[in-house]
Amino acid sequence: MNLAEGVQLVSFIILTVMMLGAALAVVLTPNIVYSAFLLGAVFSAMAGLYLLLNASFVAAAQILVYVGAINVLILFAIMLVNKREDFAPVKYAWTRKIVTAAVCGGLFLLLGTTIITTPWAIDSTAAAGDEAIYILGEHFFTDFLLPFELVSVLLLMALIGAIVLARRDIIPDGDALGDDLKLPEKPRELVSAVASSESESN
């Protein structure tokens, strides 16, 4: 093992431990704000692993999109639904956790044996490296042109759909506005969880 491989192995171990530890903490910490920040640590460690895999453009995209957009979006969502509530205890919650942990452990063992026993056809040609961004551009505008355009349409649809779903239905001071400035929607009643659970019990 020469020096470069040693450095690669050590950074892989550090990044993987950081990624898996932060992911476990995301799932297990009781405070949702901490888990949102730890999710950013997971995404940053993933970007480091992409750099180890000779993909600098995708690492930059990972930082920009995941840490810069999705993580901030999740933090804003946490602030908007910031309600400190103690969830009502559910019967047999520990059974659910134990069964889920067993299923996930079994899934990991299954995937692990498959990964280790499969004879991978490793291609030993030199990796694209910094040329990767040119090759990616060629792919996007030749053989992956249709998916590329469809993704742009999908992003537009998601943008409009998110606005439509998250918009408030009524403007609070609707009377102060003229009639032509009002949104033509009826105010909906608040369907509270308490009322529905009472009606269920009746």
Added chain:
Amino acid sequence: MQLQYFLLAAAALFCIGVYGLVTSRNAVRVLMSIELMLNAVNLNLMAFSNYLDPAVIRGQVFTVFVISIAAAEAAVGLAILLSIYRNRDTVDMEQFNLLKW
């Protein structure tokens, strides 16, 4: 450095995501678990792209697509979550049984 290390790390991350998806009570944490699973799949694609297809790198193309679709999914999912919170006044997954029966 071997392909198997990356694949094992991705499998562990995917299993953590599945565990969080099933056991979380808070709906925001469920969305975070979905992001973890998508990242595990991305790591798989990138490892295959580097070790099995290093000259043509189709795996990186798929990773870019998955990243953009994950962004769309996060936006729409959080919008749905805000809408549910406004109607039901809670983010507890156990209370979201509007379509159950």
